[in-house]
Amino acid sequence: MNTFRLIIQTVDGQVLDASVQQLICRTIEGDVAIMAGHCNYCTAIGMGQARITMEDGTTRTGVCIGGMISMHEGECRLLPTTWEWAAEIDIARAQEAKRLAEHQLSKPELSEEERAHETARLQRAEIRLSIASLSQQKR
Amino acid sequence: MAGSMKEIKLRIKSVESTMQITKAMELVASSKLRKAKERAENSRPYFTTLSNTLADITENNTEFTSPYTRVRPVHRTCYVVIAGDRGLAGGYNSNVFKMVTAAAAEKEAYMIPVGKKALEFAARIKKPVLSHQFELAGNTSVSDCFAMAKILCQGFLEGDFDEVVIAYTNFISMLRQESALLPVLPLKKQEDFRGNTDAGASGVQTPKKAGSLILYEPDSETVFNTIVPEYVAGLIYGALCESVASELAARRTAMDSASKNAAEMIETLNLNYNRARQAAITQEITEIIGGTTG
Numbered sequence: 001m002n003t004f005r006l007i008i009q010t011v012d013g014q015v016l017d018a019s020v021q022q023l024i025c026r027t028i029e030g031d032v033a034i035m036a037g038h039c040n041y042c043t044a045i046g047m048g049q050a051r052i053t054m055e056d057g058t059t060r061t062g063v064c065i066g067g068m069i070s071m072h073e074g075e076c077r078l079l080p081t082t083w084e085w086a087a088e089i090d091i092a093r094a095q096e097a098k099r100l101a102e103h104q105l106s107k108p109e110l111s112e113e114e115r116a117h118e119t120a121r122l123q124r125a126e127i128r129l130s131i132a133s134l135s136q137q138k139r
Numbered sequence: 140m141a142g143s144m145k146e147i148k149l150r151i152k153s154v155e156s157t158m159q160i161t162k163a164m165e166l167v168a169s170s171k172l173r174k175a176k177e178r179a180e181n182s183r184p185y186f187t188t189l190s191n192t193l194a195d196i197t198e199n200n201t202e203f204t205s206p207y208t209r210v211r212p213v214h215r216t217c218y219v220v221i222a223g224d225r226g227l228a229g230g231y232n233s234n235v236f237k238m239v240t241a242a243a244a245e246k247e248a249y250m251i252p253v254g255k256k257a258l259e260f261a262a263r264i265k266k267p268v269l270s271h272q273f274e275l276a277g278n279t280s281v282s283d284c285f286a287m288a289k290i291l292c293q294g295f296l297e298g299d300f301d302e303v304v305i306a307y308t309n310f311i312s313m314l315r316q317e318s319a320l321l322p323v324l325p326l327k328k329q330e331d332f333r334g335n336t337d338a339g340a341s342g343v344q345t346p347k348k349a350g351s352l353i354l355y356e357p358d359s360e361t362v363f364n365t366i367v368p369e370y371v372a373g374l375i376y377g378a379l380c381e382s383v384a385s386e387l388a389a390r391r392t393a394m395d396s397a398s399k400n401a402a403e404m405i406e407t408l409n410l411n412y413n414r415a416r417q418a419a420i421t422q423e424i425t426e427i428i429g430g431t432t433g
Contacts, residue, residue: 009188011281011376013181028365029356042192043356044365068366070192072353077188081285081369 002036003055008078010067015083018054023076025050025064034069034076041071045080047123049131061086063131065124086135089128098125144419147412151405158401164227165394172313172387179310179380186373193326193370196363199353205360206296207367208326217249217269217291217300218242219323219375221307221382222257224276229393231308231386232256234318239306240264242320249300251287253279253379269294276383281376288372295324303371307378308385314392316385323374326367 001021008015024033026048034041050064066081101122104110110118197208220239222232239260249269250261254276261268270290273279291303303324309317355362 009185011182011185011373014184027356028361032356040353041356042196042353042362044362067369068189068192068362070188070353079185079188081281 004034004036004038004074004076006052006076006078008080008083010080010083016052020052020054021057022053023050023078024052025069025078027069032069034071036074038071038076040073042068044068045078047127049127049134050078050080050083061131061135063089063128065127084128086131089132091129091132094125094128094132097121098129101125144412144415147408147415151408151412154401154404154408158398158405161394161397161401165391165398168387168391168394172384172391175380175384175387176310179377179384182373182377182380186370186377189366189370189373193363193366195353196355196359197326199359205326205363205367207292207324207364210325211298211301213246213301215247215249215300216243216302216304217251217294218266219251219253219287219291219303219305219378220257220260221276221305221379222252222254222260223382223386224255226256227393228386228390231316231389232260235306235308236260238318238320242304242306249294251290276379276386279379281372284376284379285368285372287375288368291324291371292368305375305378307382308389310381310384310388313388316389321374321378323371 003019003021005017006020006023007017022033022035024031026046027043028046029043031048032043045064045067047065048063050062052060052062054060063082063084063086064078064080065083067079069076069078071077101118104118105115105122218239220235222235226232235257243264243266248266250257250266251269251273252258252261253273255274257276258268258271258274270287273283273287294300295303302322305321305323307319307321309319311317
């Protein structure tokens with residue numbers, strides 16, 4: 001199968017620079033799959049799972065939140081705000097974040113801004129947990 | 140004479156203990172500096188790509204407008220002042236403050252101070268502080284930068300201020316750091332893009348170059364407006380990394396020269412001490428000789 005170069009960079013440095021067959025990730029418009037020969041393309045990233053089919057056919061998954069993706073002249077750059085490989089998700093921490101966010105959201109005196117902040121936190125924690133449990137089932 | 144000898148001895152002791160502290164601070168700064176430099180370098184490629192994408196969008200879309208690029212007459216400016224939490228870093232803090240004072244003195248300005256010293260500075264020049272959230276520069280993380288970017292973008296869009304500027308320190312080399320002002324919002328458009336809008340306004344559309352055709356989903360403006368807050372956060376984070384590295388480098392240099400000065404002082408004081416000691420001995424001998432012959 002044809003491959004293309006995928007570079008994943010975050011603020012903390014480079015996560016991946018490799019030849020891959022396919023990348024699926026969640027953008028603000030829904031899931032997109034990118035394969036070799038895709039036209040020049042650019043969009044912003046939402047919150048969700050990213051699946052990468054590596055050159056040898058193995059699949060790696062990760063949590064991919066915020067940022068942007070661009071495909072330019074056959075080279076794909078994924079610049080998420082946060083990226084975590086499924087295997088590296090700290091489940092205890094995500095559960096703690098979820099519990100905290102739920103606790104905060106149950107308070108009625110929350111301002112609108114705080115509510116939005118906590119909802120986003122809850123969403124992030126839930127995505128982390130669901131991806132972590134998915135990857136554990138596969139094993 | 141014995142009194143002055145004791146005084147000098149005490150002085151030597153105190154300078155020695157000061158030197159121990161300055162030496163320790165120098166060592167701590169240089170070990171932290173390596174990490175800070177790495178952090179600054181790691182974050183760079185991410186923002187270069189982000190800013191290139193934004194530039195591409197403005198360059199290739201002739202009918203492009205975004206509230207983030209709209210230049211308004213400047214009534215109020217918001218300064219993000221990045222300084223340290225502690226002093227003893229040479230001119231690191233005061234250089235940034237001098238620059239901001241010169242730029243903001245006559246204007247109506249808001250401040251977002253990052254670092255304890257910056258907070259004190261904002262209180263001193265009596266400018267309203269927009270957020271106290273980022274009091275400790277050492278603890279400011281990526282997510283804090285995103286929170287700050289959100290405040291800035293929101294304030295800018297709602298017209299609370301017409302301009303956002305970051306005051307930080309550029310890390311040029313281990314021995315050289317320069318304070319700088321970085322305008323963030325409104326985003327500067329490319330020169331040729333401005334030319335294109337003018338042409339568009341007069342009804343004559345002249346596509347300058349075919350450019351690379353890029354598919355934006357759902358459209359270039361939405362993508363642009365979604366990326367801008369991230370980009371602003373990126374700029375802040377980049378400036379913060381540079382500043383932290385600068386602070387450590389400045390502290391290292393300052394502490395190095397302080398240790399050297401202390402060593403020099405100890406040397407002179409030792410010389411004085413020996414002189415006083417010798418004078419005391421000579422006096423005693425003279426007294427004894429005077430006693431026997433007399």
